[in-house]
Amino acid sequence: xxxxxxxxxxxxxxxxxxxxxxxxxxxxxxxxxxxxxxxxxxxxxxxxxxxxxxxxxxxxxxxxxxxxxxxxxxxxxxxxxxxxxxxxxxxxxxxxxxxxxxxxxxxxxxxxxxxxxxxxxxxxxxxxxxxxxxxxxxxxxxxxxxxxxxxxxxxxxxxxxxxxxxxxxxxxxxxxxxxxxxxxxxxxxxxxxxxxxxxxxxxxxxxxxxxxxxxxxxxxxxxxxxxxxxxxxxxxxxxxxxxxxxxxxxxxxxxxxxxxxxxxxxxxxxxxxxxxxxxxxxxxxxxxxxxxxxxxxxxxxxxxxxxxxxxxxxxxxxxxxxxxxxxxxxxxxxxxxxxxxx
Amino acid sequence: xxxxxxxxxxxxxxxxxxxxxxxxxxxxxxxxxxxxxxxxxxxxxxxxxxxxxxxxxxxxxxxxxxxxxxxxxxxxxxxxxxxxxxxxxxxxxxxxxxxxxxxxxxxxxxxxxxxxxxxxxxxxxxxxxxxxxxxxxxxxxxxxxxxxxxxxxxxxxxxxxxxxxxxxxxxxxxxxxxxxxxxxxxxxxxxxxxxxxxxxxxxxxxxxxxxxxxxxxxxxxxxxxxxxxxxxxxxxxxxxxxxxxxxxxxxxxxxxxxxxxxxxxxxxxxxxxxxxxxxxxxxxxxxxxxxxxxxxxxxxxxxxxxxxxxxxxxxxxxxxxxxxxxxxxxxxxxxxxxxxxxxxxxxxxxxxxxxxxxxxxxxxxxxxxxxxxxxxxxxxxxxx
Numbered sequence: 001x002x003x004x005x006x007x008x009x010x011x012x013x014x015x016x017x018x019x020x021x022x023x024x025x026x027x028x029x030x031x032x033x034x035x036x037x038x039x040x041x042x043x044x045x046x047x048x049x050x051x052x053x054x055x056x057x058x059x060x061x062x063x064x065x066x067x068x069x070x071x072x073x074x075x076x077x078x079x080x081x082x083x084x085x086x087x088x089x090x091x092x093x094x095x096x097x098x099x100x101x102x103x104x105x106x107x108x109x110x111x112x113x114x115x116x117x118x119x120x121x122x123x124x125x126x127x128x129x130x131x132x133x134x135x136x137x138x139x140x141x142x143x144x145x146x147x148x149x150x151x152x153x154x155x156x157x158x159x160x161x162x163x164x165x166x167x168x169x170x171x172x173x174x175x176x177x178x179x180x181x182x183x184x185x186x187x188x189x190x191x192x193x194x195x196x197x198x199x200x201x202x203x204x205x206x207x208x209x210x211x212x213x214x215x216x217x218x219x220x221x222x223x224x225x226x227x228x229x230x231x232x233x234x235x236x237x238x239x240x241x242x243x244x245x246x247x248x249x250x251x252x253x254x255x256x257x258x259x260x261x262x263x264x265x266x267x268x269x270x271x272x273x274x275x276x277x278x279x280x281x282x283x284x285x286x287x288x289x290x291x292x293x294x295x296x297x298x299x300x301x302x303x304x305x306x307x308x309x310x311x312x313x314x315x316x317x318x319x320x321x322x323x324x325x326x327x328x329x330x331x332x333x334x335x336x337x338x339x340x341x342x
Numbered sequence: 343x344x345x346x347x348x349x350x351x352x353x354x355x356x357x358x359x360x361x362x363x364x365x366x367x368x369x370x371x372x373x374x375x376x377x378x379x380x381x382x383x384x385x386x387x388x389x390x391x392x393x394x395x396x397x398x399x400x401x402x403x404x405x406x407x408x409x410x411x412x413x414x415x416x417x418x419x420x421x422x423x424x425x426x427x428x429x430x431x432x433x434x435x436x437x438x439x440x441x442x443x444x445x446x447x448x449x450x451x452x453x454x455x456x457x458x459x460x461x462x463x464x465x466x467x468x469x470x471x472x473x474x475x476x477x478x479x480x481x482x483x484x485x486x487x488x489x490x491x492x493x494x495x496x497x498x499x500x501x502x503x504x505x506x507x508x509x510x511x512x513x514x515x516x517x518x519x520x521x522x523x524x525x526x527x528x529x530x531x532x533x534x535x536x537x538x539x540x541x542x543x544x545x546x547x548x549x550x551x552x553x554x555x556x557x558x559x560x561x562x563x564x565x566x567x568x569x570x571x572x573x574x575x576x577x578x579x580x581x582x583x584x585x586x587x588x589x590x591x592x593x594x595x596x597x598x599x600x601x602x603x604x605x606x607x608x609x610x611x612x613x614x615x616x617x618x619x620x621x622x623x624x625x626x627x628x629x630x631x632x633x634x635x636x637x638x639x640x641x642x643x644x645x646x647x648x649x650x651x652x653x654x655x656x657x658x659x660x661x662x663x664x665x666x667x668x669x670x671x672x673x674x675x676x677x678x679x680x681x682x683x684x685x686x687x688x689x690x691x692x693x694x695x696x697x698x699x700x701x702x703x704x705x706x707x708x709x710x711x712x713x714x715x716x717x718x719x720x721x722x723x724x725x726x
């Protein structure tokens with residue numbers, strides 16, 4: 001098409017992944033679902049920086065890259081919302097590239113890589129300094145004890161060499177034999193200092209390689225009826241790029257935890273429910289209001305039931321309670337010690 | 343006070359000229375609370391057991407807190423708020439079932455949890471008396487106390503690979519017990535009260551108050567492998583490990599279940615779904631059980647319904663009819679041919695809605711058809 005460079009009023013596109021959309025509303029939805037979504041709890045935020053802050057505050061993790069974004073477009077520093085915030089050179093490059101699409105197609109194929117700063121703008125960010133990708137993914141807590149464990153182990157079979165961020169690859173370790181261990185040695189203390197997961201998520205670019213990981217077999221041959229074939233759904237092709245949309249309508253799949261009902265908590269804050277209320281609230285007269293039948297966040301149903309006076313050991317006074325509890329404890333301990341049947 | 347209100351007020355008890363001769367726990371509460379459970383008329387008898395499940399008799403005198411099937415035989419154990427641990431032998435002939443009560447033991451306080459040893463000879467039970475007992479019931483032995491906590495024990499599991507019992511308590515600890523010793527082999531501090539735990543060796547997952555979910559690799563049980571905040575925004579009610587140990591299910595009081603994979607590369611397979619909701623009422627999900635053969639799972643809720651789901655194709659396989667009472671606990675037998683569930687008050691509406699005089703606690707057995715529990719292929723969505 002011999003149009004003039006007026007494309008800004010036509011298709012909108014996503015800075016992070018270069019996809020095009022018919023209108024900005026859909027673009028924003030796309031960005032929220034693909035780029036501003038917390039990988040831990042699937043909460044959709046409104047910007048990349050908002051998502052980073054959320055993951056840091058709520059899940060205590062550092063996010064350095066925007067998920068599902070292309071190389072060079074994954075910086076969390078750039079403030080993008082819809083079409084706003086796109087640096088002018090990227091903007092120009094995108095539309096300039098649009099213009100040159102037809103004649104440049106052949107040229108693109110022939111030129112395998114573009115030297116930096118080349119005049120031909122490319123969608124893969126070759127024109128721009130590529131973002132400094134963090135190197136090897138920071139070490140995650142190892143699932144199983146690593147090499148230092150070996151001398152301390154009380155004869156347990158050794159796990160295979162560590163693979164970062166791995167839940168234990170199933171099928172690779174035989175069940176530990178029943179040991180005649182002495183209790184102090186049972187759980188050897190290790191100085192590996194495994195910490196809470198606090199490192200950044202795997203860069204999205206790694207995701208496509210995940211189908212190669214052998215995650216489908218059970219850990220060891222299961223004695224009972226469960227068969228390895230039941231795990232075979234895991235070998236189904238994983239959607240590249242982590243497609244998040246619910247595949248079918250049979251599950252009312254939330255996918256994220258945003259609540260859609262009026263009386264629910266605000267979805268923008270940290271993911272905590274409403275403050276605990278002792279009795280069930282009366283349902284509002286508004287037609288679409290929903291309510292939790294059990295809404296006491298502070299205690300479970302069993303705890304509530306146990307708070308009844310009849311379950312107190314002796315409900316005279318609290319002083320008596322503590323004395324009686326101490327007596328009961330001693331009786332129980334002596335039972336345990338003496339292994340008395342009763 | 344609450345009972346006065348009800349008896350003097352508008353308590354509705356429904357009587358039926360039927361052989362079951364039980365008064366269903368249908369009460370209309372006073373005050374601003376709407377009628378929720380007792381909206382059924384003469385058909386209420388059908389609603390106590392709308393799925394026509396087999397009822398295990400004699401039924402416990404008070405609510406049932408846990409159901410456990412032997413891993414080797416069709417022997418069912420139920421623990422109850424009447425302080426008893428009961429055991430029945432179940433026999434199947436074709437599509438009919440028969441049950442025979444075998445034995446029972448008692449605790450000093452309500453019993454909240456149970457677990458079988460993997461060889462099917464011994465049952466463990468624990469509860470509000472802060473103790474866990476080991477009952478070698480197959481040999482007819484007497485129970486002995488094997489564990490103690492500072493607060494009620496709410497869940498427990500036998501770890502076959504290590505021959506240990508793990509107990510979780512409101513005293514914010516997990517304790518691992520070699521049943522031959524008085525002191526625990528290991529005590530693990532938890533961030534908050536334990537509400538539920540599940541073992542699929544070597545995976546142990548614990549759900550605590552304040553929505554913590556902690557995962558342990560039992561080959562290194564002193565270290566938390568992973569701790570996350572529940573993907574569900576409300577109080578954790580139950581957790582169950584995947585049979586292939588790659589993740590776990592979590593259910594909350596807000597009618598929602600989360601499917602969580604442990605490996606970071608599989609996080610895109612995590613999702614949550616809503617369930618056990620009726621109109622504008624959201625019920626708690628009380629139990630999650632995987633079918634031992636098909637890898638599908640069942641959920642049971644305070645709405646009195648149980649459903650079968652397939653997490654891999656993200657489908658609900660079957661929605662069973664709602665019973666008139668909540669289902670607080672459930673279990674599959676060792677080969678998945680029997681699904682046992684309890685129908686009794688779980689306190690989801692507080693003490694005001696409990697009438698001990700008319701409350702009925704039942705244990706039902708359902709024999710799932712293959713279509714209800716067999717995994718189905720993913721439905722083509724037609725969406726890009």
